[in-house]
Amino acid sequence: MPLLQFDTTLSLSTTEKTELADQVTEFYTAEMETTAGHVAITIREHEMAALHLGRANAGPILFLDAEVREGQPFERKRAFALAVMEYVENRFEIPDENMKVVFTEHPGEAMMGMDRVGGRWEDE
Template sequence: MPYLQFDTDFEILDAAAAGFERAVAELYAEQMDADTSYTAVAIRDDLSIHLGRAEDERTVVLKADIRRGRTDERKRNLALAIMDLVAASFNVPAENQKVVFTEHDGNQMMGSDRVGEDWSETE
């Protein structure tokens, strides 16, 4: 039941946002061995963002709230794959991107029909 929040310092048109959000959900499911039905993706655009190493170009920060249990390697692979998707979709250089993971116990992530469970490789 991840919640992936993208903050950008540039505007993203609704049609581009919808396609990007679906692509992120699919990428998350693939990389994190999950299902897209509970994946939430949001874009908050045209914000003021400061990222120390960023050049004077577009900037994107992803805050990824995920269930605890994935390996560092799995999280790193997801972060790099998402950075590649952001670069291809919105022409944002890698040095102008940041991904921050916050991990939660499964029961801290809830939908109207269920309370999440802890994630495990055998899920």
């Protein structure tokens, strides 16, 4: 039951936001070997002065805070992060130096919706 939160200085159209959310959901389900129904995504736009990254070059900035269930292997998280960054680099022309992905892991029971509570991650 991940919550994938984007903060960016990009100014995205409604279509671009939908495309980003759809593509990121696809990356997440493929890399984490899960279904799409519980993937939650937020996209927050900010002025350039509101986001800072010491190594950033000129151009837009994008951060992804990936709140995920604990126990997923490093290799899956890294593959997901790289897929997202490669996509936004190519689609929105964000320089590599201007992107950052941070994972925060939670016990399954800390992630819930009305109809379910997350369980323990079982590595296949």
